[in-house]
Amino acid sequence: MIVSTTHSVEGRPVQDYLGIVAGEAIVGANIFRDFLAGVRDIVGGRSQAYEDILREGRESAIREMTAQAGALGANAVIGVDLDYETVGANGSMLMVTASGTAVRV
Numbered sequence: 001m002i003v004s005t006t007h008s009v010e011g012r013p014v015q016d017y018l019g020i021v022a023g024e025a026i027v028g029a030n031i032f033r034d035f036l037a038g039v040r041d042i043v044g045g046r047s048q049a050y051e052d053i054l055r056e057g058r059e060s061a062i063r064e065m066t067a068q069a070g071a072l073g074a075n076a077v078i079g080v081d082l083d084y085e086t087v088g089a090n091g092s093m094l095m096v097t098a099s100g101t102a103v104r105v
Contacts, residue, residue, distance in 0.1 A: 001066045002076035002105065009076055012105040018072040022099040023064025027057045028092060057096035058082060065098040074102035 002009055061082070069077045080100035087095050 001070060001074070002078075003062060003066060003080055003100070004076070004078050005080050007079050009078065009105050012076075014078070014103045014105055016104040018069070018074050018102040018104065020099060021065050021068040021072070021074075021077060021102045022097060023061040023066075023068065024098075025057045025060035025064065025096045026087065027053050027060070027094050027096070028088070053094060054084070054096075057084075057094055058098070061096040061098035065100065069100075069102035072102045074104055076103050076105045077101065078103055 002012075008014065062080075065080075066077060077100040080098060083097045083099075085095045085097075087093050
């Protein structure tokens with residue numbers, strides 16, 4: 001499955017537009033990760049724990065979106081947009097949404 005943020009796939013014209021598809025993932029951060037991220041804020045550096053959560057959410061949302069596209073008979077999703085939002089009490093969870101247009105190229 002080709003996944004692209006562009007509105008076309010170079011050299012492969014769109015044959016059929018099959019509709020909008022989306023995938024959502026909600027991932028939570030735990031107390032241990034929050035503590036380690038707080039330590040990183042004090043001493044500086046990147047928070048690997050939070051980067052892993054972002055990556056996990058993004059990959060899960062894209063997987064769900066491409067599964068929906070595959071069910072429609074698509075072999076590509078174009079115009080993909082990724083959105084990140086905090087949800088839950090005190091923003092304790094992260095929602096990642098991937099959406100795009102399912103097409104056959």
